[in-house]
Every structure is written in structure tokens, then in C-alpha cells.
Amino acid sequence: MPEPRGDGVRDLVVRARREQIVEAATRVFAEKGFRRATTREVARTAGISEGTIYNYFEDKDAILMAILDRLNETERRAEDFEEGMSTDFRGFLEEYLRRRMSSIWESREVFRVVLSEMLVNAELRERYLRQVVEPAMRIAEENFRSRMEQGEVRQTDAPLAMRSVAGAVLGVLVLGLLGDEEIGSRSDEVPDVLAGLLIHGFDVTEGGRNE
Amino acid sequence: MPEPRGDGVRDLVVRARREQIVEAATRVFAEKGFRRATTREVARTAGISEGTIYNYFEDKDAILMAILDRLNETERRAEDFEEGMSTDFRGFLEEYLRRRMSSIWESREVFRVVLSEMLVNAELRERYLRQVVEPAMRIAEENFRSRMEQGEVRQTDAPLAMRSVAGAVLGVLVLGLLGDEEIGSRSDEVPDVLAGLLIHGFDVTEGGRNE
Amino acid sequence: MPEPRGDGVRDLVVRARREQIVEAATRVFAEKGFRRATTREVARTAGISEGTIYNYFEDKDAILMAILDRLNETERRAEDFEEGMSTDFRGFLEEYLRRRMSSIWESREVFRVVLSEMLVNAELRERYLRQVVEPAMRIAEENFRSRMEQGEVRQTDAPLAMRSVAGAVLGVLVLGLLGDEEIGSRSDEVPDVLAGLLIHGFDVTEGGRNE
Amino acid sequence: MPEPRGDGVRDLVVRARREQIVEAATRVFAEKGFRRATTREVARTAGISEGTIYNYFEDKDAILMAILDRLNETERRAEDFEEGMSTDFRGFLEEYLRRRMSSIWESREVFRVVLSEMLVNAELRERYLRQVVEPAMRIAEENFRSRMEQGEVRQTDAPLAMRSVAGAVLGVLVLGLLGDEEIGSRSDEVPDVLAGLLIHGFDVTEGGRNE
DNA sequence: CATGAATGAGCCTTCATTCAT
DNA sequence: AATGAATGAAGGCTCATTCAT
Numbered sequence: 001m002p003e004p005r006g007d008g009v010r011d012l013v014v015r016a017r018r019e020q021i022v023e024a025a026t027r028v029f030a031e032k033g034f035r036r037a038t039t040r041e042v043a044r045t046a047g048i049s050e051g052t053i054y055n056y057f058e059d060k061d062a063i064l065m066a067i068l069d070r071l072n073e074t075e076r077r078a079e080d081f082e083e084g085m086s087t088d089f090r091g092f093l094e095e096y097l098r099r100r101m102s103s104i105w106e107s108r109e110v111f112r113v114v115l116s117e118m119l120v121n122a123e124l125r126e127r128y129l130r131q132v133v134e135p136a137m138r139i140a141e142e143n144f145r146s147r148m149e150q151g152e153v154r155q156t157d158a159p160l161a162m163r164s165v166a167g168a169v170l171g172v173l174v175l176g177l178l179g180d181e182e183i184g185s186r187s188d189e190v191p192d193v194l195a196g197l198l199i200h201g202f203d204v205t206e207g208g209r210n211e
Numbered sequence: 212m213p214e215p216r217g218d219g220v221r222d223l224v225v226r227a228r229r230e231q232i233v234e235a236a237t238r239v240f241a242e243k244g245f246r247r248a249t250t251r252e253v254a255r256t257a258g259i260s261e262g263t264i265y266n267y268f269e270d271k272d273a274i275l276m277a278i279l280d281r282l283n284e285t286e287r288r289a290e291d292f293e294e295g296m297s298t299d300f301r302g303f304l305e306e307y308l309r310r311r312m313s314s315i316w317e318s319r320e321v322f323r324v325v326l327s328e329m330l331v332n333a334e335l336r337e338r339y340l341r342q343v344v345e346p347a348m349r350i351a352e353e354n355f356r357s358r359m360e361q362g363e364v365r366q367t368d369a370p371l372a373m374r375s376v377a378g379a380v381l382g383v384l385v386l387g388l389l390g391d392e393e394i395g396s397r398s399d400e401v402p403d404v405l406a407g408l409l410i411h412g413f414d415v416t417e418g419g420r421n422e
Numbered sequence: 423m424p425e426p427r428g429d430g431v432r433d434l435v436v437r438a439r440r441e442q443i444v445e446a447a448t449r450v451f452a453e454k455g456f457r458r459a460t461t462r463e464v465a466r467t468a469g470i471s472e473g474t475i476y477n478y479f480e481d482k483d484a485i486l487m488a489i490l491d492r493l494n495e496t497e498r499r500a501e502d503f504e505e506g507m508s509t510d511f512r513g514f515l516e517e518y519l520r521r522r523m524s525s526i527w528e529s530r531e532v533f534r535v536v537l538s539e540m541l542v543n544a545e546l547r548e549r550y551l552r553q554v555v556e557p558a559m560r561i562a563e564e565n566f567r568s569r570m571e572q573g574e575v576r577q578t579d580a581p582l583a584m585r586s587v588a589g590a591v592l593g594v595l596v597l598g599l600l601g602d603e604e605i606g607s608r609s610d611e612v613p614d615v616l617a618g619l620l621i622h623g624f625d626v627t628e629g630g631r632n633e
Numbered sequence: 634m635p636e637p638r639g640d641g642v643r644d645l646v647v648r649a650r651r652e653q654i655v656e657a658a659t660r661v662f663a664e665k666g667f668r669r670a671t672t673r674e675v676a677r678t679a680g681i682s683e684g685t686i687y688n689y690f691e692d693k694d695a696i697l698m699a700i701l702d703r704l705n706e707t708e709r710r711a712e713d714f715e716e717g718m719s720t721d722f723r724g725f726l727e728e729y730l731r732r733r734m735s736s737i738w739e740s741r742e743v744f745r746v747v748l749s750e751m752l753v754n755a756e757l758r759e760r761y762l763r764q765v766v767e768p769a770m771r772i773a774e775e776n777f778r779s780r781m782e783q784g785e786v787r788q789t790d791a792p793l794a795m796r797s798v799a800g801a802v803l804g805v806l807v808l809g810l811l812g813d814e815e816i817g818s819r820s821d822e823v824p825d826v827l828a829g830l831l832i833h834g835f836d837v838t839e840g841g842r843n844e
Numbered sequence: 845c846a847t848g849a850a851t852g853a854g855c856c857t858t859c860a861t862t863c864a865t
Numbered sequence: 866a867a868t869g870a871a872t873g874a875a876g877g878c879t880c881a882t883t884c885a886t
Contacts, residue, residue, distance in 0.1 A: 017866095033331035035246035039860060049868045051862080060860065089413065112330050119327035119388060120244030129390045137393075153413045159393045160404040161413075163386055164379060167405075171382020175374055177330055179340045180348075182370045193371040194378075201412035202300065202364045202372075228849095250877060260851050265878065439870095455753030457668035461856060471872050476857065511835065534752050541749035541810055542666035551812045559813075575835045581815045582826040583835075585808055589827075590797060593804020597796055599752060601762045602770075604792045615793040616800075623834035624722065624786045624794075672881060682847045684883080693881065 018056050021046050022070060025063045030109035034064055034117045068114055068124060072131050074103065089152050090199055097169060097191040097198075104173055105187050112177050137162055168194060229267050232257050233281060236274045241320035245275055245328045279325050279335065283343055285318055300363050301410050308380065308402040315384055316398050323388050348373055379405055440478050443468050444492060447485045452531040456486055456539045490536050490546060494554055496529055511574050512621050519591065519613040519620075526595055527609050534599050559584055590616060651689050654679050655703060658696045663742030667697055667750045701747055701757060705764050707736065722785050723832055730802060730824040737806055738820050745810050770795055801827060 024046035028037045039060055043050040057063050104111055118125045140162045147153050172190055176183035183190060235257035239248045250271055254261040268274050315322055329336045351373045358364045383401055387394035394401060446468035450459045461482055465472040479485050526533055540547045562584045569575050594612055598605035605612060657679035661670045672693055676683040690696050737744055751758045773795045780786050805823055809816035816823060 033246075035244070036331070038858085043869095050860085051868055051870095052866080054861065055866065093413070115385075116327045116330035117244070119323050119385075120241070120247070125390050133386070133389065133391060137391075151415060154411065154415055156407065156413075157400070157404050160397065160401055161408060163383055163391065163394055163401070164405045164408050167381075167383030167386050168375060168379035169382065170378075170385055171380065172374055172378030174326075174330075174381055174385060175344070175378050178344065179336055180344060180374060182348075183374055186371065189368070190371060190374070193368050194375045196367065197372060197375050197412070198408065199412045199414050200365065201408065201410045201414075202304070202367075203410050203412075204362060204365055224849095249875080251875095261877090262851055262853095262879080263849075266849065271877065435870095452753065455668070455750070457666075458753070460854080462854090472856090473858080473872055473874095474870075477870065482856065515835070537807075538749045538752035541745050541807075542669070547812055555808070555811065555813060559815075573837060576833065576837055578829065578835075579822070579826050582819065582823055583830060585805055585813065585816055585823070586801060586827045586830050589803075589805030589808050590801035591804065592800075592807055593802065594796055594800030596748075596752075596803055596807060597766070597800050600766065601758055602766060602796060604770075605796055608793065611790070612793055612796070615790050616797045618789065619794060619797050619831065619834065621834045621836050622787065623830065623832045623836075624726070624789075625832050625834075626784060626787055671879085676848095683881085684847055684849095685845080687882065688845065 014056070017048075017052075018066065021048070021053055021056055022063065022066045026067055026070075026110050029064070029067070029113045034113055064114070064117060064124065065127070067110060068118075068128060069131075071107065071110060071114060072128070074107070089147055090195075093165075093198060094192065094195040097195050100169055101173065101191045101194075102188070104169075105176070108173065108177060111173070115174070115177075133166075137166070140166075165198060168198070225267070228259075228263075229277065232259070232264055232267055233274065233277050237278055237321050237324065240275070240278070240324040245324060275325070275328060275335065276338070278321055279339060282318065282321055282325055283339075285314060300358055301406075304376075304409060305403065305406040308406050312380055312384065312402045312405075313399070315380075316387070319384070319388060322384070326385070326388075344377075348377070351377070376409060379409070436478070439470075439474075440488065443470070443475055443478055444485065444488050448489055448532050448535060451486070451489070451535040451539075456535060486536070486539060486546065487549075489532055490550060493529065493532050493536055494550075496525055497554055497558075511569055512617075515587075515620060516614065516617040519617050523591055523595065523613045523616075524610070526591075527598065530595070530599060533595070537596070537599075555588075559588070562588070587620060590620070647689070650681075650685075651699065654681070654686055654689055655696065655699045659700055659703075659743050662697070662700070662746045667746055697747070697750060697757065698760070700743060701751075701761060702764075704740065704743060704747060705761070707740070722780055723828075726798075726831060727825065727828040730828050733802055734806065734824045734827075735821070737802075738809065741806065741810060744806070748807070748810075766799075770799070773799075798831060801831070 021042065025037075025042045028042050028045050031037070032041075039050055039053055042063070043053055046053075053063075057066070114124075114128075118128055137159070141158050144153070144158050144162060148155055148158065172183060172194060176187065232253065236248075236253045239253050239256050242248070243252075250264055251261055253274070254264055257264075264274070268277065325335070325339070329339055348370075352369050355364070355369050355373060359366055359369065383394060383405065387398065443464065447459075447464045450464050450467050453459075454463075461475055462472055464485070465475055468475075475485070479488070536546070536550070540550055559581075563580050566575070566580050566584060570577060570580065594605060594616065598609065654675065658670075658675045661675050661678050664670070665674070672683055672686055675696070676686055679686075686696075690699070747757075747761075751761055770792070774791050777786070777791050777795060781788055781791065805816060805827060809820065
């Protein structure tokens with residue numbers, strides 16, 4: 001449904017330019033951190049001039065927001081997958097951990113910057129919380145509660161259990177970002193070990209014999 | 212023959228001043244982030260002049276390091292507890308999670324600053340990794356391996372399992388720092404839920420019947 | 423095919439700006455001394471903003487180096503003259519002193535700044551020594567030695583004699599810079615008096631009769 | 634004639650303290666240059682506290698003035714010697730150059746700082762000019778004029794000739810301060826070469842045969 | 845008088861942002 | 866719409882000077 005007047009084309013160009021800037025900013029921020037990175041270097045990396053950035057973004061912070069939004073899209077898309085997934089909890093969890101962790105790990109350097117900034121920037125934090133964390137938690141809780149009712153999983157405090165899982169994912173990744181070599185070098189094994197732990201726990205029980 | 216102004220007194224004064232500055236810096240850094248925060252505001256918050264800061268710290272980075280060291284002390288003190296602990300794994304884990312999480316949660320604002328900066332500052336990261344993470348991991352692995360040998364816990368990949376636990380602790384706290392209200396308002400319940408999860412897992416097994 | 427804004431034009435603009443800054447810096451440094459002078463005042467004197475300075479110079483030191491280089495150019499240009507000069511020693515010396523002294527005296531304020539800082543800044547000193555003093559001395563010695571061999575001048579210690587001449591030139595100029603009014607008001611007569619002295623000395627001899 | 638009340642003693646103590654500070658400042662300034670040197674280091678070198686300096690000197694500049702005055706005293710005392718000296722001009726000049734140059738060369742590091750600062754500090758410059766240069770020039774001119782009248786030296790422009798001699802002395806020393814190795818390593822030979830040059834000049838004349 | 849911790853003005857430098865071209 | 870030179874508000878840090886002890 002192409003609009004009359006070249007607005008459609010313009011929009012496309014604008015979106016492309018924004019993408020180009022966000023792309024460059026992502027690289028630069030990842031390497032230097034948000035505060036240490038300069039708009040000059042973002043411009044140089046994007047192959048444009050400094051002034052041009054300000055034709056597409058209000059200010060430097062807005063670029064970071066755009067990066068966050070882009071990250072959010074990725075994450076939301078990932079979640080879409082999960083919904084239509086195997087009804088077997090164990091398979092579901094394994095798949096979820098694998099997808100989610102590898103997805104974040106791949107863009108870990110962006111994640112590093114965004115997380116770092118989020119921790120000390122209330123606006124960014126709020127945005128992430130409302131756009132990503134809370135919706136994801138709601139869906140997860142709902143999903144989990146129905147499984148509890150069906151006796152598929154043990155009875156627990158659903159909200160905190162969900163936080164525990166999300167936290168475990170997040171935390172292991174953060175450990176990796178902090179330089180833990182074990183995680184860094186064996187990142188593809190991590191989801192399965194974590195899944196095993198979350199399914200069976202540490203306890204010596206008969207539940208473990210099938211593993 | 213006590214000195215007219217014993218070095219002891221001076222030392223005390225110096226330590227008090229440093230503490231005062233670290234205290235103020237923690238507050239300011241937590242609110243604005245390390246790089247956004249200004250020495251001027253740290254000084255104002257501490258109720259001293261900007262120049263005075265530099266009588267007690269080499270530079271702004273050194274204040275951050277002092278904050279990190281303070282955190283390390285807290286963490287090391289927490290670790291002392293672990294050593295002489297119950298030989299029962301479940302009790303041990305519960306106790307460990309409770310102590311560790313509440314300890315960090317209490318100084319969560321310091322933790323927020325340090326983590327934020329660590330993610331993006333290689334030197335700080337290295338320091339934390341070598342001084343805190345790695346020693347803790349080594350002790351934990353050793354402890355855990357001996358329990359595995361004694362059949363007290365399930366056989367798993369010890370290094371990654373330890374990272375999973377540490378990650379879960381870390382990640383839940385980070386979620387809290389990001390503003391998750393569930394964790395924020397029920398922080399004292401979190402360790403037990405997490406412990407339960409790590410002991411028994413989600414699975415419906417006979418292992419769960421004793422719970 | 424001339425470029426839309428040829429690099430040539432840009433280069434010209436850049437050179438003009440640098441010149442403008444060096445010009446202003448010379449004035450300010452001469453009045454206050456290098457370290458007492460502020461970049462703020464240099465900027466104000468140049469009629470630009472402080473930040474602009476740093477678009478053209480690495481730092482404050484680089485401005486001083488540019489001033490030194492400018493002086494060197496002046497001096498090197500002066501040396502060019504010497505080469506194709508009269509073979510008669512007396513004429514040569516007179517011409518040399520006249521040119522050299524008036525050349526330095528004209529840019530005496532630059533010289534004031536550079537000398538002042540050089541006395542106290544080893545790096546600058548080294549640079550000047552290697553780039554200006556030593557090459558000049560070598561040429562002068564060589565020239566002088568061949569004249570000695572040809573019996574054109576008295577036998578003396580060539581290296582120290584050259585230093586004496588160079589020193590005399592330098593010293594008289596420094597006296598002028600220190601405010602000596604005689605030198606200040608009769609600067610054009612100085613070279614000839616000095617030349618006469620260096621040719622004939624103070625002694626009452628027959629050598630003086632041809633004067 | 635000791636005064637009643639301990640004022641005499643006090644004066645002595647005060648003078649000693651001032652001397653102690655000037656001594657230390659001389660060392661520190663010589664090493665770092667006036668602006669680069671800090672009062673803290675002067676105090677430490679003098680073995681006193683920073684505050685004490687301000688009981689004896691108005692400010693940092695005043696210390697430099699005191700150094701200059703001390704240098705002037707030395708120079709004036711040296712000049713006293715000259716007056717009652719051999720009436721033979723050649724001997725007089727040789728003696729003068731030797732004394733004057735070695736005297737300055739010995740305290741060359743102070744001289745370096747004072748000269749450096751004088752070049753860009755009008756007050757200091759004025760002081761030196763009035764207290765040292767001008768009186769010395771007047772005496773020298775007078776002395777020289779009478780010798781000219783007696784036919785002992787060639788007729789020349791007395792004021793500029795005196796400036797030439799003073800300049801030669803000053804300039805050779807400055808060349809040495811700038812790092813010229815020839816002067817640095819043969820500083821004791823310099824006065825005689827310079828004297829020879831000033832007496833006989835470069836010309837090949839019979840005047841040179843007696844040398 | 846001596847001390848030295850505290851001060852705060854002011855320095856050099858950076859960098860996000862603007863705007864004339 | 867693109868440019869990039871110019872801007873100027875801060876920022877971290879230094880250091881001469883003061884003053885309570």
C-alpha cells in the first residue's frame with residue numbers, strides 16, 4: 001500500500017539512516033561504554049558527519065534508547081517463539097534457556113553497555129522494566145501457573161520462581177560479561193547445565209536417575 | 212611517652228575522612244552513575260570542599276576502587292561464615308543464599324555503582340574477578356566436589372553448576388536493582404524460594420514429597 | 423576538475439587559523455610567560471573560543487612548539503643568506519651579525535617566550551639545540567676553519583670562538599629583552615659595533631688604522 | 634651594640650629562617666622552574682611546613698625576589714673586586730671575565746630560573762635592571778671612557794661596546810644553559826678565549842703577534 | 845610561631861550540540 | 866539534508882594561601 005507523495009520513500013531513507021547510526025553507535029558504545037564513547041566516533045564509524053546524527057536523534061541519550069528498543073524487539077521476537085512451544089515443561093525450559101541465553105550472549109557487548117547504563121539511569125531502567133521485564137514475567141507466570149495446576153511442575157511461589165529463573169539466566173550472563181572464563185569458553189554448555197539444575201535440583205533423588 | 216598527637220589519632224581522623232568521602236561518593240555515584248557524577252557533587256554531599264577529596268584520594272577512580280574494596284570486605288566477611296557451616300548440603304545452601312543475598316542487598320546501592328562501572332571498565336572488572344569471584348569459585352567448587360564424592364549431591368558439572376548458583380544469586384539481585392517490584396518488596400523470601408528450586412528443581416518427583 | 427571545496431582551500435583556512443592562534447599565543451605568552459598564560463586568554467586574544475584552540479592544536483604545549491618552529495623557520499631563512507656570501511671575512515661577519523640580529527630582534531617577543539621556556543623545559547631545549555644551535559655551529563665552525571687555514575683570520579680555538587660570537591649575538595639580544603634602553607633604542611647600530619669589536623678587538627694596534 | 638629586648642636575637646632567627654627557605658626554594662626552583670615548583674616541595678625541602686613559609690614571605694613571588702636579591706648581592710660584591718684591579722686593560726678584562734663567568738656558572742641553575750622568569754615578568758626584570766645592570770653599566774662605561782681617553786683602548790662607542798662585552802658574557806652562559814656541550818665541558822677555558830677575542834679580534838694583524 | 849588540613853579559584857581539556865554554508 | 870568548524874559549559878585536578886589548633 002504505497003502512499004502518494006514520496007513520503008514512503010522518505011520514511012524508508014530515514015529509517016535506513018537511523019539504522020545506520022544505531023548500528024555504528026552499538027559498535028562504538030560496546031567498545032568504549034556509553035559515557036566514554038563520543039558522538040564524533042559514532043559519526044566516523046557510521047561514515048557520516050557529527051551534525052547529521054542530530055538530524056535523526058534528539059541527543060546522545062536517544063541513540064541509547066534506540067539501541068535498547070532494538071534489543072527489546074529482538075527479545076520480544078524470541079519470546080514469540082516460546083509461546084507456541086512444546087508443552088513438555090522440561091523441553092520447554094531447555095529450549096527457552098538455550099534460545100534466550102545464546103541470543104543475549106551473541107549481542108553481549110551491547111547488552112553490557114545497556115545493562116551498565118540501565119543500572120544508573122532511571123529512565124532507561126524504567127523503560128526496560130515496563131517494555132521487557134514485566135510483560136515477560138506476566139506471560140511466564142501465567143504459563144507456569146497453568147502448568148502447576150496441571151501438576152506438571154512442583155508447587156512453588158510462581159512470581160519468585162520466575163524471578164529465580166530469569167535471574168539465573170541474567171546472572172550467568174553477567175558473570176560471563178565480568179570475565180568468568182568458564183562461562184566465556186563454554187557458553188554453549190551453560191544452558192543445559194542450568195536447565196538440568198532447575199529441573200532436578202542438587203538433591204540426590206530418584207528424579208535424577210533418568211538424567 | 213605518648214606522642215603529642217599520636218599517629219594513631221591521625222590515622223583515625225584520616226580513616227574517618229576517607230569513610231566520609233566514600234560514603235558520599237557511594238550515594239552520588241549510585242544516583243548518577245560514576246561518570247555522570249562529579250567530584251564537585253561528591254564534595255558537596257560530603258560537606259567538604261573539592262580539593263579536600265584529593266588529600267585523601269589519588270583521583271576519582273581511586274574513590275571507586277575504595278568503594279569496591281569496601282564491598283569486597285563485606286563479601287569476604289560473608290564468606291567467613293560459610294566455612295564453619297553445617298555439613299548438611301540443603302541447610303548449607305539455604306544459609307549461604309540467605310546470608311549472601313541479604314548482605315549484598317543491604318549494600319545494594321554500592322553494588323549498583325560498582326557493577327555498572329565494572330561492566331564497562333576492564334581494570335575494575337579484572338580486580339573484582341581476581342579478588343572476589345575467582346577465589347570464591349575455587350572454594351565453592353572444592354567444597355562441592357567433595358560433597359559429590361560423598362554422594363551428598365547429584366553428579367553434575369561442578370564448575371558450571373557453581374556458576375549457575377552464583378549467577379542465580381547475582382541475577383536475582385540485578386533484577387531487583389533494575390526495579391523489579393516483586394524482588395524489591397519480598398527480598399527476604401527470595402533466598403528460600405531460590406534455595407528450594409536449586410535443591411529440588413521444578414520436577415514433580417518423590418524428592419519433593421518431604422518439602 | 424577542481425574539487426567542490428578543494429583541500430587546498432581547507433588547508434589555507436586551517437593554516438590561517440593556526441597562524442591566528444600562534445599570533446595571539448605569542449602575545450599572551452610574551453606578556454605573562456608560558457605557564458602563567460591561560461588558554462582562555464589566548465582564545466580571547468585570538469577572538470575565538472577556547473574549544474577552537476583544540477581543533478588546531480593538540481594541547482597548550484603544542485602551541486609553544488609551533489611558536490618555536492616559527493622561530494626556527496625565521497632562523498633558517500636567515501642562514502640561507504649566509505651561504506652565498508662575500509668571501510671577505512670582515513664583510514661576511516658584518517653582514518651576518520646585521521641580518522641575524524635584526525631578524526631575531528624583529529621577532530623578539532617570540533624569542534622572549536621561547537627562550538624563557540626553553541631555559542626551564544628540557545624537551546623544548548633539546549629540540550632547539552638539535553634543530554637550530556648544533557647545525558648552525560657545525561656550519562660556522564667549518565666555514566671558520568677553512569678561513570683559518572687560508573690565513574684569513576687569526577688562529578684560535580674554533581669551537582669556543584664560534585660560541586663566543588653566537589653568545590655575543592644572543593647575549594646582546596637578551597640584554598635588550600631585559601629592558602636595556604641603550605640596546606632597545608639603538609638596535610640597528612649594535613651589529614656594527616659588535617662586528618668592529620670582534621674584528622679588531624679593544625687593543626690599540628695598527629690593525630685598527632684601516633678602520 | 635646589642636639592643637635591649639631580644640629583638641636582635643629575633644632578627645637573627647628570622648633571617649636564618651628566611652635564608653633556610655630561600656636556600657630550599659633555590660634548589661627546588663632550579664630543578665623544576667618557578668611555576669612548576671610547588672610551595673609544598675619548597676617546604677618539604679626546607680624541612681618546615683607549608684604554612685611557615687607564609688610567616689616569612691608574602692607569597693611565592695616574594696621568594697623569587699629574595700633569590701634575585703641574593704644573586705644581586707653576590708654580583709655586586711664581585712664587582713667591588715674589579716674596581717681596585719690592575720690598571721692594565723687586558724689583565725683587567727681577563728680577570729673580570731674569569732671571575733664573572735665562573736661566578737655565574739657556579740650558580741647557573743638559579744640563574745637559569747631567574748633569567749627565565751625575568752624574561753616574562755616585568756617586575757622582576759625592572760628590579761634586576763635597576764639594581765644590577767644599570768649600575769654595572771655606568772661603572773663600566775666610566776672606567777672604559779677613562780681608558781679610552783688615556784689611549785689604552787681603541788676608540789669605540791662606549792655604551793654599546795660595554796653592552797657587547799656584557800652581552801657576550803651573558804650569551805655564552807645562556808648557550809651553556811641551553812645545553813651546548815662545548816661550553817658545558819670547557820667552561821673554564823671559555824673566559825680566556827673570549828678575552829683573547831675581545832682584545833685582539835679575529836683580524837690577522839701585527840697586534841696578534843705578541844699573543 | 846609552627847603546623848598542615850582545608851580551601852576554592854582557576855587551569856587545561858573534552859565533547860555534546862548548534863548553525864552557517 | 867549533510868557538513869564540520871565553532872562553541873562553551875562543565876569536568877577533573879592542582880596548588881597557593883589561610884587559619885584553627
